[in-house]
Amino acid sequence: MQAQIENLVKLQSVDLERTRLTLALRALPAEVAQAEAELAAAERHSGEASAALSREESLRTRLDREVATHRQKAVRFRAQLDVVKTPEQANAVEHEIAFETSEADRLENEEFASLERTEAQETALAAARAQVESLASALEKIRSRVALRQQEHTAELATLNAEREAIRPLIEPEWLIRYDRLSGSRGTGLARVDNQQCTGCRMGVRPQMWNQLREGELLTCDSCGRLLYWDPAMAPAPKAPQPEHTPAARPRIQKPHQAGA
Numbered sequence: 001m002q003a004q005i006e007n008l009v010k011l012q013s014v015d016l017e018r019t020r021l022t023l024a025l026r027a028l029p030a031e032v033a034q035a036e037a038e039l040a041a042a043e044r045h046s047g048e049a050s051a052a053l054s055r056e057e058s059l060r061t062r063l064d065r066e067v068a069t070h071r072q073k074a075v076r077f078r079a080q081l082d083v084v085k086t087p088e089q090a091n092a093v094e095h096e097i098a099f100e101t102s103e104a105d106r107l108e109n110e111e112f113a114s115l116e117r118t119e120a121q122e123t124a125l126a127a128a129r130a131q132v133e134s135l136a137s138a139l140e141k142i143r144s145r146v147a148l149r150q151q152e153h154t155a156e157l158a159t160l161n162a163e164r165e166a167i168r169p170l171i172e173p174e175w176l177i178r179y180d181r182l183s184g185s186r187g188t189g190l191a192r193v194d195n196q197q198c199t200g201c202r203m204g205v206r207p208q209m210w211n212q213l214r215e216g217e218l219l220t221c222d223s224c225g226r227l228l229y230w231d232p233a234m235a236p237a238p239k240a241p242q243p244e245h246t247p248a249a250r251p252r253i254q255k256p257h258q259a260g261a
């Protein structure tokens with residue numbers, strides 16, 4: 001019986017490790033996908049920053065042209081002042097000159113504001129590009145780490161599968177069937193009894209069962225149905241009297257009595 005129990009314990013530990021590795025393997029592609037998504041978002045952000053910068057530059061080119069047009073018109077109107085015949089005409093031309101000049105000034109102020117925006121956009125673009133670079137190198141590292149893990153996990157799984165195939169024939173088919181059914185439905189098929197409790201479901205075992213278990217029997221938990229066993233190696237060793245370690249060497253400092261208390 002003891003060998004059966006040991007083999008079942010070994011089988012369960014191999015199976016649990018297989019489950020852990022299988023889940024870990026399944027989770028690995030998500031790490032790459034997340035890093036890819038982060039990089040894609042940073043690239044989008046950098047593209048938007050670059051587009052904003054281009055838009056600002058073409059706005060300034062247009063403003064430049066408009067300022068020049070207004071200044072040229074002002075120059076032409078000033079030339080007309082030399083040839084006007086009446087004060088009314090002179091007034092009208094002066095009015096045009098004032099309008100063209102103020103338009104040119106207004107647009108130049110806009111250009112200045114645009115230059116300030118460009119400065120901020122250039123800083124943002126540089127930061128966005130640096131972010132893209134750092135995420136791209138992070139992605140490469142994650143890809144190679146994931147590839148390595150996949151290799152390692154796959155190799156470990158192959159080893160565990162071989163161990164599993166070696167252990168299973170050593171276990172009585174009746175126990176194996178029950179173990180497989182319970183593992184499938186509850187995650188584990190076998191539970192150690194600890195402190196007169198099933199470690200699978202925490203329910204207490206009856207005294208008679210406890211005695212049988214301690215004699216090395218493999219039983220079934222009344223509550224969860226798992227195969228129950230007792231592991232003498234896990235039982236607390238009888239306590240040996242230990243010399244108490246006292247810091248007696250160090251003289252105790254006595255608190256002075258409070259006067260009047």
Ligand SMILES: [Zn+2]
Nearest residue numbers: 198201221224
């Ligand atoms: Zn149980």
